Amino acid sequence: MTKELKLEQLTERGLEEPVAVDMLRCINQLLSSLSASECWRKISQEVLTPHHPFQLHQFLYEIVFSAWDTQQGPPPAWFPSDELMQNANIAKLMRELKLNSYEELQAWSVQNCADFWNLMIQKLGIRFKQAFTNIVHLSCGVEYPQWLVDAKLNIVDSCFSPPCGPPINRGTEEAPAIVFQPEGGAISTITYRELNSLTNRAANGLMDAGFNPGDAIAIDMPMTAESVAIYLGIIKTGCVVVSIADSFAPDEIKVRLRLANAKAIFTQDYIRRAGKQLPLYAKVVSAEAPKAIVLPAFLPPVDWGEGGVALQLRDGDLPWEHFLSDNEEFNSVSCNPDDYTNILFSSGTTGEPKVIPWTQTTSIKCAADGYLHHDIQPGDVVAWPTNLGWMMGPWLIYASLINRATIALYYGAPTGREFGQFVQDARVNILGVVPSLVRTWKNTECMKGLDWRAIKAFSSTGECSNSEDMLFLMSLAGYRPIIEYCGGTEIGGAYITGTVVQPAAPATFTTPALGLDFIILDEDGNHTDNGEVFLIPPSIGLSTELLNQDHHNVYFEGTPKVEKAEGGSQQLPLTTHHSPLTLRRHGDQVERLGGGYYRIHGRVDDTMNLGGIKVSSAEIERTLSLVSGIRETAAIAVSPPEGGPSRLVIYAVLLQGVNVEKEALKTTLQVAIKEHLNPLFRIHDVVIVDSLPRTASNKVMRRVLREKYRTAFWEKRSYVTRRKIL
Numbered sequence: 019m020t021k022e023l024k025l026e027q028l029t030e031r032g033l034e035e036p037v038a039v040d041m042l043r044c045i046n047q048l049l050s051s052l053s054a055s056e057c058w059r060k061i062s063q064e065v066l067t068p069h070h071p072f073q074l075h076q077f078l079y080e081i082v083f084s085a086w087d088t089q090q091g092p093p094p095a096w097f098p099s100d101e102l103m104q105n106a107n108i109a110k111l112m113r114e115l116k117l118n119s120y121e122e123l124q125a126w127s128v129q130n131c132a133d134f135w136n137l138m139i140q141k142l143g144i145r146f147k148q149a150f151t152n153i154v155h156l157s158c159g160v161e162y163p164q165w166l167v168d169a170k171l172n173i174v175d176s177c178f179s180p181p182c183g184p185p186i187n188r189g190t191e192e193a194p195a196i197v198f199q200p201e202g203g204a205i206s207t208i209t210y211r212e213l214n215s216l217t218n219r220a221a222n223g224l225m226d227a228g229f230n231p232g233d234a235i236a237i238d239m240p241m242t243a244e245s246v247a248i249y250l251g252i253i254k255t256g257c258v259v260v261s262i263a264d265s266f267a268p269d270e271i272k273v274r275l276r277l278a279n280a281k282a283i284f285t286q287d288y289i290r291r292a293g294k295q296l297p298l299y300a301k302v303v304s305a306e307a308p309k310a311i312v313l314p315a316f317l318p319p320v321d322w323g324e325g326g327v328a329l330q331l332r333d334g335d336l337p338w339e340h341f342l343s344d345n346e347e348f349n350s351v352s353c354n355p356d357d358y359t360n361i362l363f364s365s366g367t368t369g370e371p372k373v374i375p376w377t378q379t380t381s382i383k384c385a386a387d388g389y390l391h392h393d394i395q396p397g398d399v400v401a402w403p404t405n406l407g408w409m410m411g412p413w414l415i416y417a418s419l420i421n422r423a424t425i426a427l428y429y430g431a432p433t434g435r436e437f438g439q440f441v442q443d444a445r446v447n448i449l450g451v452v453p454s455l456v457r458t459w460k461n462t463e464c465m466k467g468l469d470w471r472a473i474k475a476f477s478s479t480g481e482c483s484n485s486e487d488m489l490f491l492m493s494l495a496g497y498r499p500i501i502e503y504c505g506g507t508e509i510g511g512a513y514i515t516g517t518v519v520q521p522a523a524p525a526t527f528t529t530p531a532l533g534l535d536f537i538i539l540d541e542d543g544n545h546t547d548n549g550e551v552f553l554i555p556p557s558i559g560l561s562t563e564l565l566n567q568d569h570h571n572v573y574f575e576g577t578p579k580v581e582k583a584e585g586g587s588q589q590l591p592l593t594t595h596h597s598p599l600t601l602r603r604h605g606d607q608v609e610r611l612g613g614g615y616y617r618i619h620g621r622v623d624d625t626m627n628l629g630g631i632k633v634s635s636a637e638i639e640r641t642l643s644l645v646s647g648i649r650e651t652a653a654i655a656v657s658p659p660e661g662g663p664s665r666l667v668i669y670a671v672l673l674q675g676v677n678v679e680k681e682a683l684k685t686t687l688q689v690a691i692k693e694h695l696n697p698l699f700r701i702h703d704v705v706i707v708d709s710l711p712r713t714a715s716n717k718v719m720r721r722v723l724r725e726k727y728r729t730a731f732w733e734k735r736s737y738v739t740r741r742k743i744l
């Protein structure tokens with residue numbers, strides 16, 4: 019490289035002149051003597067620190083890679099160290115299998131599906147009450163694989179058993195299972211022994227209350243140490259968790275309780291967040307919920323039965339301290355591999371959410387992705403601001419506990435500095451985010467000056483990422499990789515992600531998830547580098563059933579027919595798959611870039627991800643139809659020109675004679691969404707029109723509206739300002 023910087027280019031970006039003089043000399047020497055990749059490796063690890071202004075980080079990244087050949091893919095901002103290439107879980111697996119590259123490992127994992135999952139079950143130390151006789155039977159085809167034939171197990175046992183060791187032995191029982199902090203409070207820790215004890219007390223409480231294996235028990239509360247124990251306790255009894263997010267309005271809680279036929283619900287009196295006390299039990303009562311077990315918003319960390327709820331309960335509802343058993347011993351109920359453990363909900367293209375059951379085997383996918391792609395190792399501290407109402411809540415439990423790591427839970431809002439202080443003080447090693455959260459941190463500069471050097475990897479999910487925001491996130495920890503992680507509730511994890519043994523470029527993916535493959539097709543069913551992604555089953559984690567819709571119609575009906583010789587994501591010969599391939603619909607638009615990288619551009623169907631929460635256009639439109647003066651609406655998600663989280667845009671047709679200002683209508687529609695759907699869904703813009711474009715069969719053409727909005731509003735406003743690099 020021959021580019022040479024000038025002093026003012028550094029001082030203009032926040033450096034004091036004496037510091038800038040020394041840095042300039044070093045950077046110019048690196049620019050003149052090293053390749054772009056080696057130059058950035060040196061600058062990011064030896065020159066820049068998290069305390070330097072981010073605009074300096076970004077400027078230097080752009081300077082170093084200004085002549086980068088994009089045919090190689092996007093410029094990487096992180097490179098694996100020699101130590102990682104030796105000690106990462108994936109690296110050890112490659113050596114064990116005598117494979118020379120990660121690409122060979124990915125190919126082996128899909129071409130030897132049964133061997134791969136058998137090996138992962140061994141590595142994770144999954145415990146069985148009765149061993150399986152066959153890893154998988156495909157007598158009903160790849161749509162309906164039968165996993166772990168003849169086995170008996172309860173997956174909770176594997177959360178308290180080290181790989182290849184006895185349950186809760188003396189060497190592991192005092193290891194920290196959860197480190198947590200209430201908003202404005204101090205950090206506390208509970209051990210694996212204490213969590214197991216609380217889990218057993220919750221399980222005995224359920225049995226004492228008359229519940230039976232197979233009963234559906236809902237949880238609608240923040241993710242706390244107690245809710246983790248409740249979750250595990252329900253499954254340990256053979257009952258089924260019904261996951262409901264604590265942000266939902268009463269109408270949405272009611273729908274989910276009905277769809278799952280819930281017999282009871284665990285909840286809190288209030289939620290304490292951002293200094294506010296928000297009612298939760300009142301919402302559950304408004305939803306006409308069944309019998310409720312109610313916890314106080316804060317419990318002392320020593321005696322889990324202390325502390326009373328701060329309100330009057332309905333007849334028949336129980337306070338936590340009356341429900342919780344004193345018996346700390348409980349033998350888990352033996353289950354079949356396909357018995358349900360959890361009922362979750364994911365928005366489809368219709369108004370009613372899809373009801374997706376997780377089985378005893380789904381958690382193996384969660385733990386395997388944690389072990390392989392996030393490199394979770396015993397003793398690691400894993401934080402992921404989430405909720406048991408979304409799949410990442412259960413995922414966090416299984417990926418952490420089965421891998422003998424520690425779950426880190428902050429009970430308040432993750433948008434402020436106190437959360438960042440918790441990440442520092444808890445010495446978090448793996449931090450999960452949604453992209454909109456990172457943008458908040460960047461805009462407010464609330465994480466400035468914190469020490470996040472304990473972090474070894476980030477992970478991002480729930481929304482499309484923006485490369486500038488993700489570079490900022492990397493810089494907060496002195497440049498650590500971001501494992502982009504995209505999949506869904508019906509997958510139990512990801513189908514496309516990253517690893518710690520491959521260079522990481524901001525806002526991109528590097529690989530299909532191990533054990534799973536996909537292809538990208540255009541609208542005519544031909545291979546393309548930018549189109550709709552289709553998964554290639556089977557894999558542990560992939561759903562085989564929906565409780566309120568036809569699973570085949572949703573995921574398989576009408577999918578293209580592709581011959582196996584045409585290959586998968588890496589254009590490999592998928593010799594173990596039948597021909598033509600059976601493809602599974604997922605609905606994402608994926609672009610294959612140079613250098614083996616991928617980028618996701620959102621959904622091709624009428625669903626969207628808002629703040630990391632999947633919701634359908636139909637659900638939003640159904641809610642807005644209740645607003646006076648509205649004839650019909652169309653809800654669309656539009657990605658900003660620079661990429662990143664989608665923005666919610668509402669096209670509205672008013673009743674004849676109704677006149678309303680745009681901003682007033684936006685406020686009214688936002689109130690309706692807050693009260694009847696979810697307050698976390700924020701409207702970016704409202705467009706009032708005379709009519710909506712429709713097909714000959716009268717279906718609203720939302721894709722046309724998305725293109726129309728991009729052209730009419732964002733492209734003309736030149737939303738993105740290009741930086742001038744001297």
